[in-house]
Ligand SMILES: Nc1ncnc2c1ncn2[C@@H]1O[C@H](COP(=O)(O)OP(=O)(O)OP(=O)(O)O)[C@@H](O)[C@H]1O
């Protein structure tokens with residue numbers, strides 16, 4: 536579904552993403568991990584058309600995607616959430632999702648259809664569909680959910696989810712992870728998920744990509760990447776053993 540070839544982004548003399556190449560298959564949930572500042576959000580910004588690549592290219596569903604505007608890319612079926620939620624605070628929750636549905640529609644749609652798509656996204660995410668429900672009433676977990684609902688209301692084929700769990704408690708994190716899995720299982724939406732909380736991420740992903748200083752230093756199954764000496768050195772550190780144990784437990788629970 537997605538082919539990324541030698542993708543590079545420079546800000547002046549600084550290279551934030553350096554010649555990364557990878558593929559994502561339809562229906563996969565792929566984790567994208569790496570230390571702070573390693574280029575994860577920049578990669579999403581390149582894929583979603585917020586930034587133009589300095590070099591390299593991206594193919595989505597067999598079509599070249601690099602250089603297209605973010606609205607065009609969204610209409611083609613790629614939606615992203617932002618690390619820091621920024622909803623329209625004066626609009627209701629339903630209006631926020633409805634606006635996203637209009638934005639992501641590949642052809643003009645009626646108000647009724649936009650609201651239907653918004654309702655569908657909000658119910659999938661378990662947010663209130665009541666037209667009176669305000670954004671101000673949402674806490675950290677609710678705002679992250681609204682980001683996700685806005686992305687889903689555009690009816691994506693590929694969802695780029697940027698750190699959706701920061702600031703949530705354990706129960707909320709587990710629910711959010713299950714929600715991503717449901718989005719893939721029930722709707723067939725392919726997902727790339729950036730998340731620092733390894734225990735939760737590793738439960739859900741099929742495959743993992745690892746960035747460090749803008750370079751793709753590893754990719755493979757959760758077990759492969761968590762045993763990779765370079766990934767341990769630059770990212771997992773002293774947590775490596777507990778993350779490896781978690782991955783082994785996940786694998787054995789899937790076998791039974
Ligand atoms: N618009 C920009 N202009 C200049 N430098 C930028 C810009 N956006 C990102 N950077 C730099 O690029 C590098 C990668 O940033 P990016 O936000 O992609 O990291 P990240 O992996 O998402 O980190 P985190 O885990 O903290 O979210 C950082 O050094 C950052 O300061």
Ligand SMILES: [Mg+2]
Pocket residue numbers: 575576577618
């Ligand atoms: Mg980031």
